[in-house]
Amino acid sequence: MVELKDDAVQAAFRETVRSFIDTNSPKNKTDGEADPEESGWSKEARAKTKDWRSALVENGWIAPAWPKEYGGAGLSINEQFILNEELAENGLSNEGGFGVMMLGPTLMIHGSEEQKAEHLPKILKGDVIWCQGWSEPGSGSDLASLQTRAVRDGDEYVLNGQKIWTTGAQHANWMYMLARTDADAPKHRGISMLMFPMESNGVSVRPLVNMADFKGFNEVFFEDVRVPVENRLGEENRGWYVGMTLTDYERSGIGNSVGTQRRLEGLLKAARTTDSNQTVMNNSTTWRLSYADRWVEADIARLFSYNNNTIQVRNMVPNHEASMSKLFTTELSQKIAATTIKLFGLYGTLWDYDRPEALKGRAAGGYLSAVSATIAGGTSEIQRNIIATRGLGLPRG
Numbered sequence: 001m002v003e004l005k006d007d008a009v010q011a012a013f014r015e016t017v018r019s020f021i022d023t024n025s026p027k028n029k030t031d032g033e034a035d036p037e038e039s040g041w042s043k044e045a046r047a048k049t050k051d052w053r054s055a056l057v058e059n060g061w062i063a064p065a066w067p068k069e070y071g072g073a074g075l076s077i078n079e080q081f082i083l084n085e086e087l088a089e090n091g092l093s094n095e096g097g098f099g100v101m102m103l104g105p106t107l108m109i110h111g112s113e114e115q116k117a118e119h120l121p122k123i124l125k126g127d128v129i130w131c132q133g134w135s136e137p138g139s140g141s142d143l144a145s146l147q148t149r150a151v152r153d154g155d156e157y158v159l160n161g162q163k164i165w166t167t168g169a170q171h172a173n174w175m176y177m178l179a180r181t182d183a184d185a186p187k188h189r190g191i192s193m194l195m196f197p198m199e200s201n202g203v204s205v206r207p208l209v210n211m212a213d214f215k216g217f218n219e220v221f222f223e224d225v226r227v228p229v230e231n232r233l234g235e236e237n238r239g240w241y242v243g244m245t246l247t248d249y250e251r252s253g254i255g256n257s258v259g260t261q262r263r264l265e266g267l268l269k270a271a272r273t274t275d276s277n278q279t280v281m282n283n284s285t286t287w288r289l290s291y292a293d294r295w296v297e298a299d300i301a302r303l304f305s306y307n308n309n310t311i312q313v314r315n316m317v318p319n320h321e322a323s324m325s326k327l328f329t330t331e332l333s334q335k336i337a338a339t340t341i342k343l344f345g346l347y348g349t350l351w352d353y354d355r356p357e358a359l360k361g362r363a364a365g366g367y368l369s370a371v372s373a374t375i376a377g378g379t380s381e382i383q384r385n386i387i388a389t390r391g392l393g394l395p396r397g
């Protein structure tokens with residue numbers, strides 16, 4: 001496995017992170033009885049995660065990349081990387097959600113002083129959960145074609161339309177979203193970014209369950225929802241550019257690539273303990289070779305993360321490099337899911353968390369869950385387009 005050596009300062013910081021995790025880590029998330037309404041999380045696991053979040057907030061690590069003046073940890077790029085690497089090694093995340101990762105940094109750049117004062121402290125404390133209203137039934141990859149309308153009426157906008165695939169809308173208190181405020185302008189120039197409470201009159205949420213039985217998505221409908229003009233983030237009709245500055249320096253990708261390696265180690269363990277796990281393919285040359293391929297690819301994924309980090313340390317923002325990493329890592333997660341299911345032969349298709357075979361049904365569950373990885377956050381085709389045009393200078397079609 002690829003490993004880079006820390007210098008003395010980085011090693012000391014890594015030790016600090018490790019001891020923090022030792023003290024505060026919530027134990028196994030799957031402890032307790034699974035609750036189908038909570039996407040399989042048990043009530044105990046939810047409670048432990050709440051404590052973990054509080055510990056992160058207290059230590060300032062809930063928003064490692066935010067500047068100190070706004071209550072963040074102000075960590076350097078390398079420190080953020082080490083923090084994310086250690087969290088991922090322990091199967092943890094920093095629980096920031098859309099508020100910390102996306103909205104907070106945008107508010108710091110485009111928000112009024114009143115908006116920053118109102119929202120940033122609540123995001124940090126986790127008092128308000130945010131969801132992101134970007135995609136619509138006809139507008140995903142081509143997001144700027146969105147049709148939800150916000151028509152100005154005095155000091156308010158009147159919002160009508162629909163969003164889809166809105167992760168966490170059923171738990172969220174507020175939404176930030178993009179709506180069309182000028183239907184006659186070129187598509188990128190007639191959009192504004194608005195924020196409003198989910199309990200506003202005229203907002204309704206309808207759950208969408210995906211094929212892996214994940215109850216995280218929703219459709220959100222707006223019927224004459226009144227949003228005060230002061231809740232617009234940035235200038236009217238400049239929302240596209242505001243939305244696109246949801247810069248995310250925390251997303252080095254290291255969490256994903258470490259998680260990938262941990263999953264592969266688990267699979268190796270299962271392949272070695274034939275009897276207790278009903279593995280049927282661990283003696284097969286085909287399976288062994290495909291496992292070896294996955295192991296090599298996981299190392300490459302880690303190198304992509306190191307590369308993205310190095311670019312950021314040089315004060316640049318990874319662009320087509322981030323696309324390469326996203327494309328490779330998410331397609332790899334699907335290949336790993338397929339390699340996992342094959343290890344168990346027909347047992348691998350048993351999708352039953354109450355049975356002992358095939359990692360307690362997680363081989364099949366993981367296979368179904370892995371499908372969305374290459375769609376979320378820009379599909380594989382979109383990533384390939386970015387690599388080809390911005391990275392390699394090929395002309396746009």
Ligand SMILES: Cc1cc2nc3c(=O)[nH]c(=O)nc-3n(C[C@H](O)[C@H](O)[C@H](O)COP(=O)(O)OP(=O)(O)OC[C@H]3O[C@@H](n4cnc5c(N)ncnc54)[C@H](O)[C@@H]3O)c2cc1C
Binds near residue numbers: 139140372373378379
């Ligand atoms: C796990 C997950 C979480 C999500 N969470 C959110 C959320 O919280 N909020 C939110 O607003 N959205 C969310 N989304 C939606 C996500 O942003 C969209 O699904 C994604 O942008 C793709 O859009 P689409 O589904 O409309 O597909 P489309 O854009 O319709 O694409 C359909 C197919 O056409 C291909 N295609 C499209 N354009 C091109 C092109 N120019 N060149 C080549 N191929 C092309 C695509 O690659 C895809 O295969 C989430 C999605 C997932 C899977």
